[in-house]
Amino acid sequence: MTDIPDAAAASRAWTIEDAEERYGLRAWGGGCFRVSDDGHLLVAPRGDDDPSAIIDLYEVVQGLDQRGLATPVLVRLPDLLRKRLGDIRSAFDDAIRGNEFRGGYSCVYPIKVNQQRQLVETIREIGAELGFGLEAGSKPELLAVLGLTRDQHATPIVCNGFKDDEYIETVVLAQKLGRVIYPVIESFGELERLLRHASRYGIRPRIGIRLKPSTAGVGKWAESGGERSKFGLHAPELLAALELLKSRGMADCLKLVHFHVGSQMCDIRQVKTAVSELARVYCELRRLGAGVEVIDIGGGLAVDYDGSNSTWASSMNYSLEEYANDVVYRIGAACNEAGQPHPLIISESGRAMVANSSILIFDILGRTRFRTDPGLAWARGLIAEEETEGRDVPQPVKDLVETWESLIGSPDIAESNLVEAFHDAQQAREEALNLFRLGYLSLPMRAVAERFYWAIGKRAVAISEERNDGGPLPDQLTDLPEHFSDIYFGNFSLFQSLPDSWAIDQVFPVVPLHRLDEKPTRRAIIADITCDSDGKIDRFACTDQRDYAPTLDVHELRVANDGTPTEPYLLGIFLVGAYQEVLGDLHNLFGDTHAVHVALDEDAGWRIDDVIEGDTVRDVLRYVQFNPDELRRSIRQEVEAAVRKNRMSVAESQSLLRFYESGLEGYTYLE
CATH class of the missing domain: 1.10.287 (Helix Hairpins)
Known part of the structure; x- marks a missing residue:
């Protein structure tokens, strides 16, 4: 019997469709990931529009190895990025047509989401075709954006974040240069500084104002919106700002109203409520004499990391099309009711724009597991030695043996009795450990107790899962698969490459890149190679309406006698394009991984467009001031x-x- 019972699949051969379902490829992959007949994970960057255009990720890793680039490696896929940006454009275009909306739409990319030059340049080029723009949240980001958009003066630029005099003066001068730039006022003091610099240089700025919404966000980023949010003006301050502009004859300069409710809005109801509120603010500002033309709804368009299509923090209960339709409809309806013109809608959907365009690939270095042997011969041998030498077998050990025999002899055991048996095993093991601490139990007998306890736990899970056809376990047993799972050691640093997994328990899809034509027979958590017990992944994407799965289904490692893998076993972590690269740190001095840009090629199938080699040891030592x-x-x-x-x-x-x-x-x- 394998460690992953599957009664449904036992009577038939494992198929690639089983693999796609097991790892949720169609649930979180947006139609862009599938499995080949030989069990390799494929990327179809154009989705169903061109299913023959594929990139074999296992072949990519082999090609990189031939070029001297070892894993771990971050694979960036600009074709996936192009498709995603095009999908956003199409969704809003369809919503605009369907709702007879007379305004427009633009998506601006907040470069804080991932400031890597090659990525931002790709977005700039694709965005120029789609009418998209860029967002800067700091002075350094503004300087980068201005340099990137030379000769693209029509590209909209939104400026958020705290703004000192130098930041604001740069914005004013950029407008004189011909840029379409919106400084978004976060506080009353910023407005006064902006007006002072605008007067000095003789321009009428395109002013944006950020409002603190009454609508709070949901999930891990709930506090980024609402009345206690870090940025923005309350309603009384907003009116005071408008009065100040009126007193200067500049009410027409107030062009944009903005708020941000949260980075990952998993529930469409909060989106609807927030957009309705902002639309009413727009209409009221127009009624009061402001020249507002743009509604910036901020970020919030979620990514379905786990594929469950739910309101879990790592998911979303709506589609891109539903999101676009709700935004456009609610803004249009509010404007129609108030008799106001339809605005240009801007969204800052950075996470949704880039998350799926990067994949972290790493190899497995080895594994540890809770060992059991058929019939527990080794443990029984130690018991026999104890009895041969005239020593009594401790009562907790006897209890564990008795519990094990009851499970083996009763395959049709009732669920309540199954849970009771495991509780008995827990109690007996704890008694054995207490005796050991007091010096009344030998180390061999402790080992016997632990071996029987492991066997009982794994047997209880196997019986329950076979009976439930792989469905949920009884509540009292839900922690057991994780507790008795293998630990697979991955050649990567969680803190460098996947910081949100550690910091906020973000769930990401993890999938083997090969052997998907074989049924996975092991459960594992993934540990990294840092010297830190937090460096592990024990929350995995699942599509069965759970917040997360505690283990990942993996294949048996092919190893030598010393446990060293005899062939590579490669895993990919997907949807890592947003925030992970820029938030990673140098824990244990593990630096940036290699990064490669892989694109579709008509002749060869795929090609490597760019390689950014990862940090050397010399590099990271210099980062921390060593010579x-x-x-x-x-x-x-x-x-x-x-x-x-x-x-x-x-x-x-x-x-x-x-x-x-x-x-x-x-x-x-x-x-």
Whole structure:
């Protein structure tokens, strides 16, 4: 019996359709991921529009290896990005036509979501075709955006964040340069500074104002919206700002009204409520004499990370099309009722724009597991030795053996009795551990107790799952699959490449890149190679209306006697294009991974357009103010001293120096 009972599949062969369902490819993949006949994970960047245009991710890794680039590696797929941006454009265009909306739509990319140059340049190029723009949330980001949009003066630029005099002066001068730029006022003081600099340079700025919405967000980012949000003006301050503009004869300069309710709006009801509120604010400002022409609904368009189409924090209970239709309809309806013109709608949907365009790929270095042996022969042998030597077998051990025998002898055991048996095993194990702590139980007998306890737990799960056809376990047993699962060690740093998994328990899809034509027979959590117990993934995407799955279904590693894999086992973590690269840190001095840009190619199927090599050890040491040359010199001096004292031969000293120098120039990950 395998560790993943599957009564439904037991009577038939495993298929690639089973694999696609097991890993939820169609649920979270947007039609862009599928499995080949030989079990490889494929990307179809154009989706159903061109299903023959595919990229085999396993082949990509092999190609990178031939080019001297080892895993871990971040694969960026600009064709996926192009499709996603096009889908957003199409959804809003359809909603505008369907609702007879007389305004327009533009999506601006907040570069804070991922500031990597190659990605932002790709968005700039595609966005120019689609009428999209960019958003800056700080002075450095503004300077980057201005430099990127040379000769693209029609590209809308939205400026958020705290603004000092230098930031505001840069915005004013950018407008004189001909840019379509909206400084969004976050506080009353910013408005006064903007008016001062506008007067100095003789321009009438396109002013945006951010409102604190009464509508709060949901999920992990609920506090980014609502009346206690970090940014924006309350309604009384908004009216005071309008009065100030009127007193300067500049009410017509108030062009944009904006708010932001949350980064990942998982429930469409909150979206509807928030948009309705902002639409009413727009209409009221127009009625009071403001020249508002743009509604910026901020971010919030969610990503269905787990594919459950639910209101869990890592999901969304709506489609892109529903989102666009609700936004356009509610703004249009409010304007029609108030007799106001339809505005240009802007969204700052950064997460939804780029999440699916990057994939982290890494290899598995090894695994640990709770070992059991058929019939528990090893444990029974230790019991026999105990009895042969004239010692009584401790009562907790006897209780565990009895519980095990009851499970083996009663395959039709009732669920209540199954739970009771496991509770008995828990109690007996705890009693055994207490005896060991007090010195009344030997180490061999403790080992026997633990081996029987593991076997009982795994047997209880197997019986329950076979009976429920792989469905949910009884509440009292739900933690057991995770508790008895394998630990697969991945060649990556969670803190560098997947910080949201650690910081906010964000769920990401994890899928093997190959062997998908084989049924997975193990359950595992994924541990990284940092020296930190938090460096693990134990929350996985699932589509069965649970918040997350505690383990991942994986294939048995093919290993040598020492546990070293005899062939690569590659996993991919998907939907990592938003925030993960820019939030990652140098925990344990694991640096940036290699990053490659892989695009469709008519002749070869796919091609590598760009390679950004990952950090070397020398690079990361410099980041934290070490001088690698001084470190090398220090080691050389110590080595020479060891040679003089005959603790090391000259040949050994040179081997160490070569290793040290090679290490400084090498990848920070295991090669």
